[in-house]
Amino acid sequence: MDVEGDLIPSGRIALRREMLDGRPWLSYPTRVAVHDYEVTGLYLAHRTPLIFGDGPFSWGPHCWSSFEPYWMSEGVLQLQRPGEYYSLWRRTEEGAFAHWYVNFQRPLKVSSEGFDSLDLDLDLIIRPDGSYEWKDEEKFQRRVDDGHISAAEAEAVRRSGDDVLKQLADGRPWWEAWRDWEPPQDWVCG
Template identity: 40%
Template sequence: MRSFAPGEVVVRREVLHGEVWSEMPTRVVVDEPGLLAVFVEPGTRLTYPAHHHPHPWDTPGRGFWRGHGKLMLHRPGDAYSVDLFWRGDDRVFANYYLNLQAPYRRVEDGFETLDHALDYTLAPDGTWEQRDLDEFEEQVAAGKYSAAEAEAIRAQGVTIEKMLASGEIWWDTTWADWQPPADWHLLADSLLPADRR
């Protein structure tokens, strides 16, 4: 599968039980053998095709990405991404957000994954916490994951906890200073298929 060019718009697509669960255009920052970094621009439209397992974000207030956007770092084979968030008028770095998800798989127009609900936040001072355990267990009970898949997700969580407790993170902390080019303005939204805008 081809590599993506910096600045290219690609779709992050979640696939659940063989069907599209959500779609979100992203802008490629870096695509190299050990790292795929993409940016979700402020105002980017999120879409949720009809699915037998409703997406938890499919509400009137969650149709657009708010704030300063987010930068998402992916390593091939990892069952999580490292997302970076900023806050305030001065765009101060807020935290890392380790989003458990299926290892990404490239497709022609972007990449596919599946959010696993369980997450971790890591503050600039090194403190961390687990997030959304209740939501994850509710989704397990609702049949989003098989028993084996749920156990693998829990095991991934334990691995992440060990990494965070040790302080030995793999990503470059200078990403916290990254800023999107000034000419990136909502171009991504126009590239979703018309029936899913």
């Protein structure tokens, strides 16, 4: 993959991988919307193929593996700042902004393929009016109780959740600068 220093130029295709047990559990191609020292933005287009890892994994098969092997929702912009335990997914419905989906995950790492992380199961939906709803709290806690997520990592995720809610309460969420972003037409799949 072409890189400029340690940055990947906008428009490049980069593989996004969920790494579990040292190998890809789920991967899919994305387009780099932005990759700088402040934020990484990856665009996952509608109907992008999803590739699930082979063999047994400590967490079992990926939950999406029982569905169509394509991203069936509208395209989504995934934003993550360096070192953060969450990304913000700009979700749309019928082409219009619908809500922010906070995906708690390991910090992104640049790899020879693109970007690696691991979804840690906890999610938060932030509606346009600023109200919010937690998702999968029990699933996240099960992963912690089973030892799949360390106590330190669980605490980092909880602090990240507090940070997101504080930004909302203060009216200063950094991700709002991306609310009206649209992908170039040639990035959008049928």
